[in-house]
Amino acid sequence: xxSASGSDIIAFLRRNRMAESDxxxxxxxxxxxxxxxxxxxxxxxxxxxxxxxADLAGISRIQYPPSVRVIRVPCSGRVDPFHILKALQEGxxxxxxxxxxxxxxxxxxGNYVARRRFAVLHDLLxxxxxxxxxxxFSWVSAAEGERFAELVRHTTERVRALxxxxxxxxxxxARVVQ
Amino acid sequence: xSTEAALRxxxxxxxxxxxxxxxxxxxxxxTGGNCTPAFVTGPDQAELLVLDKTCHHNLAAYLPGLRHxxxxxxxxxxxxxxxxxxxxxxxxFDRKDLHIIGVPDxxxxxxxxxxNAVLFDEFIGDKADEPAPAPDQDLAAFEAKxxxxxxxxxxxxxxxxxxxxxCRQVCPNCYCPTCFVDASRPQRVGRTxxxxxxxxxxxxxxxxxxxxxxxxxxxxxxxxxxxxLMVINRKVAAIVRDRFGHVSGMSLDDPxxxxxxxxxxxxxxxx
Amino acid sequence: MTARLLPKKDLPGFIAALxxxxxxxxxxxxxxxxxxxxxxxxxxxDICLDYLNTKLPVKELFFPQREVMFTFNPGERSSAQASxxxxxxxxxxxxxxxxxxxxxxxxxxxxxxxxASPLAESKTAGPLADPYYKERRDKTTLIGLACNAPGQACFxxxxxxxxxxxxxxxxxxxxxxxxxxxxxxxxxxxxxxxxLARAKDKDISLADELAEEARATMDFAIELKQLQKSLDxxxxxEVWHRLSLPCVNCGVCTYVCPACHCFDVTDEEYKDxxxxxxxxxxxxxxxxxxxxxxxxxxxxxxxxxxxRTLHKFCxxxxxxxxxxxxxxxxxxxxxxxxxxxxxxxxxLRDTLx
Numbered sequence: 001x002x003s004a005s006g007s008d009i010i011a012f013l014r015r016n017r018m019a020e021s022d023x024x025x026x027x028x029x030x031x032x033x034x035x036x037x038x039x040x041x042x043x044x045x046x047x048x049x050x051x052x053x054a055d056l057a058g059i060s061r062i063q064y065p066p067s068v069r070v071i072r073v074p075c076s077g078r079v080d081p082f083h084i085l086k087a088l089q090e091g092x093x094x095x096x097x098x099x100x101x102x103x104x105x106x107x108x109x110g111n112y113v114a115r116r117r118f119a120v121l122h123d124l125l126x127x128x129x130x131x132x133x134x135x136x137f138s139w140v141s142a143a144e145g146e147r148f149a150e151l152v153r154h155t156t157e158r159v160r161a162l163x164x165x166x167x168x169x170x171x172x173x174a175r176v177v178q
Numbered sequence: 179x180s181t182e183a184a185l186r187x188x189x190x191x192x193x194x195x196x197x198x199x200x201x202x203x204x205x206x207x208x209t210g211g212n213c214t215p216a217f218v219t220g221p222d223q224a225e226l227l228v229l230d231k232t233c234h235h236n237l238a239a240y241l242p243g244l245r246h247x248x249x250x251x252x253x254x255x256x257x258x259x260x261x262x263x264x265x266x267x268x269x270x271f272d273r274k275d276l277h278i279i280g281v282p283d284x285x286x287x288x289x290x291x292x293x294n295a296v297l298f299d300e301f302i303g304d305k306a307d308e309p310a311p312a313p314d315q316d317l318a319a320f321e322a323k324x325x326x327x328x329x330x331x332x333x334x335x336x337x338x339x340x341x342x343x344x345c346r347q348v349c350p351n352c353y354c355p356t357c358f359v360d361a362s363r364p365q366r367v368g369r370t371x372x373x374x375x376x377x378x379x380x381x382x383x384x385x386x387x388x389x390x391x392x393x394x395x396x397x398x399x400x401x402x403x404x405x406x407l408m409v410i411n412r413k414v415a416a417i418v419r420d421r422f423g424h425v426s427g428m429s430l431d432d433p434x435x436x437x438x439x440x441x442x443x444x445x446x447x448x449x
Numbered sequence: 450m451t452a453r454l455l456p457k458k459d460l461p462g463f464i465a466a467l468x469x470x471x472x473x474x475x476x477x478x479x480x481x482x483x484x485x486x487x488x489x490x491x492x493x494x495d496i497c498l499d500y501l502n503t504k505l506p507v508k509e510l511f512f513p514q515r516e517v518m519f520t521f522n523p524g525e526r527s528s529a530q531a532s533x534x535x536x537x538x539x540x541x542x543x544x545x546x547x548x549x550x551x552x553x554x555x556x557x558x559x560x561x562x563x564x565a566s567p568l569a570e571s572k573t574a575g576p577l578a579d580p581y582y583k584e585r586r587d588k589t590t591l592i593g594l595a596c597n598a599p600g601q602a603c604f605x606x607x608x609x610x611x612x613x614x615x616x617x618x619x620x621x622x623x624x625x626x627x628x629x630x631x632x633x634x635x636x637x638x639x640x641x642x643x644x645l646a647r648a649k650d651k652d653i654s655l656a657d658e659l660a661e662e663a664r665a666t667m668d669f670a671i672e673l674k675q676l677q678k679s680l681d682x683x684x685x686x687e688v689w690h691r692l693s694l695p696c697v698n699c700g701v702c703t704y705v706c707p708a709c710h711c712f713d714v715t716d717e718e719y720k721d722x723x724x725x726x727x728x729x730x731x732x733x734x735x736x737x738x739x740x741x742x743x744x745x746x747x748x749x750x751x752x753x754x755x756x757r758t759l760h761k762f763c764x765x766x767x768x769x770x771x772x773x774x775x776x777x778x779x780x781x782x783x784x785x786x787x788x789x790x791x792x793x794x795x796x797l798r799d800t801l802x
Contacts, residue, residue: 209789212787214786342703360736369713
């Protein structure tokens with residue numbers, strides 16, 4: 001997906017609910033007791049560093065799990081906590097947010113401001129009892145293709161260990177029908 | 179002279195001289211019980227004003243709706259004045275259109291531990307003793323529970339929410355022309371009391387309170403379903419205090435914590 | 450119909466007998482709160498009858514806040530499925546004001562004078578009715594609980610009701626200390642009370658005395674016809690600006706109101722299914738009247754507050770001959786700004802006359 005406005009991001013998350021059919025069929029493993037489940041992770045990557053880092057991982061043919069769906073954003077400062085929660089509500093099992101290293105922001109201070117916001121969100125999710133491992137924040141530069149791949153491997157394994165998202169997910173909550 | 183009588187005299191004088199067009203204060207309810215907000219426009223109505231232990235509304239919530247309607251005087255307890263500080267910092271009211279009458283918080287059970295107005299043009303009455311800051315034991319006890327227990331408690335409590343938005347409407351921080359839950363292009367959050375939508379509303383509401391909530395308790399008192407919103411608000415305030423050393427609404431000079439940064443901000447949670 | 454007696458010690462047995470044939474719903478204390486809400490009863494001891502008013506009125510059992518009208522699977526034709534059927538049930542412990550409000554709901558959701566789908570060849574054409582509401586209403590028997598000690602905010606006597614009113618009920622229980630007097634109102638109610646002992650004259654006169662005593666504690670009165678006439682001409686009066694100043698435009702008064710019945714219909718999609726959902730809406734929200742163009746005919750709090758008052762005390766009585774208020778007082782006790790509807794009506798009467 002290309003750089004998006006706020007409305008587009010929400011519309012994208014709602015329309016592209018992370019259904020099984022998202023994953024190319026040869027990669028789908030059936031969810032049986034024997035096979036571990038394949039987590040679905042939404043990654044918000046900043047245009048200038050982390051997206052380029054993911055690109056580098058791709059052109060360098062570094063292998064990493066096909067669990068992430070990338071949404072390119074102009075800056076990590078563009079990521080509204082609402083986008084993160086919405087992804088978890090609409091079917092993602094985990095969220096990865098990544099931007100430029102501190103000091104390297106294309107807009108000079110975007111990631112510093114984002115860092116404060118993410119800090120509050122991180123503590124708040126923990127307070128609500130939502131597993132901290134569901135949402136991963138990271139800094140990945142355009143030169144760190146291997147670091148990006150390692151981040152995806154690591155995040156995927158952690159979310160896999162946590163199991164499917166249930167607490168915020170829409171379909172898992174009981175409906176009141178009288 | 180009692181504080182209440184002095185307040186009435188002063189408001190009468192302000193209205194008589196035309197210094198202000200409106201006084202926002204408290205008056206007695208029809209059948210006793212809790213006080214209700216009063217909007218006094220004439221000197222002859224100043225007699226209505228009261229100040230007693232049931233005066234707990236955060237009157238700052240009315241200010242964004244009173245912009246450009248003449249100069250307004252507000253009877254301000256500690257929490258109300260802290261909210262006014264935030265509104266001024268967020269450019270939601272013109273300081274020169276505002277006359278702040280500081281009073282000590284007369285409430286019998288104040289939610290906030292700041293009782294006297296922190297910003298005022300004049301102070302009426304004797305300053306109340308400010309309670310010494312004490313560790314928040316209720317919050318500490320709640321945090322000592324396991325994540326699963328915390329989720330169960332909050333989820334059960336928030337499941338009672340009927341999405342009437344009383345908590346939002348009485349909050350001085352909630353002045354957005356269109357709240358994110360009302361945004362419909364696209365629809366951000368479902369409109370029904372579906373539990374995942376309700377949790378989304380409350381987590382995001384908490385996020386929007388970060389660095390801004392003055393812990394006045396208005397939302398929790400307004401909630402018709404008796405949801406304990408203050409446990410969430412106090413946690414948000416504690417996060418901001420611990421991480422950024424900021425206490426909301428105490429001074430006009432320090433920037434709002436989520437609009438600023440220092441390069442040294444902690445990032446132990448970032449990989 | 451014959452009044453009967455139900456000793457309090459026999460209440461669990463009475464409820465257990467009811468539960469054999471149908472669901473039983475009654476007020477249950479909300480965990481950790483001094484309040485009750487209607488819930489399905491599994492054990493008679495869960496029932497809480499020492500409440501003034503339930504948090505939410507009994508309307509939530511007939512017009513739930515979130516009602517799945519039907520579900521569907523996107524991409525599949527004719528996959529719509531009607532929502533689950535409601536079972537026969539008895540609702541116990543309904544206050545007379547809440548029951549009276551259901552009479553008003555009937556006017557809105559069921560129109561006996563018109564026939565459903567005159568063009569359709571349906572052989573089952575009944576009255577024009579909301580099927581969801583009507584099914585719930587038809588399958589429910591209401592057992593009321595009279596108020597011997599009305600609350601500070603109660604004013605049902607001013608709105609065509611009373612603390613012992615039987616409007617809308619099938620059977621009314623009146624607390625006489627160690628026993629209830631059971632007053633059947635409809636055949637359904639009489640059938641429920643059939644097995645109970647007949648009441649003696651002194652029980653009936655005691656109940657009448659209690660009704661008088663309860664009535665005497667309620668002092669608010671207003672001439673509603675007169676008020677309706679003056680409101681009819683008061684749309685542009687400045688008094689609305691004054692009255693609406695304290696209102697914060699939340700939806701509390703409408704959601705806790707037993708007579709408010711406005712709703713919105715939305716479609717919700719999940720991963721591989723969808724649902725059409727009816728949900729409560731409130732005239733106090735700006736979204737209630739906002740057009741697709743962005744234009745809003747009720748752009749401010751004043752016009753929304755005015756609309757609620759006029760709908761209840763002018764528009765509705767004009768067409769239905771009853772005010773859309775039953776005097777339960779919930780809007781008064783729950784209003785975050787402490788607005789008292791009685792005071793609003795008094796101000797309107799005094800200003801407009």
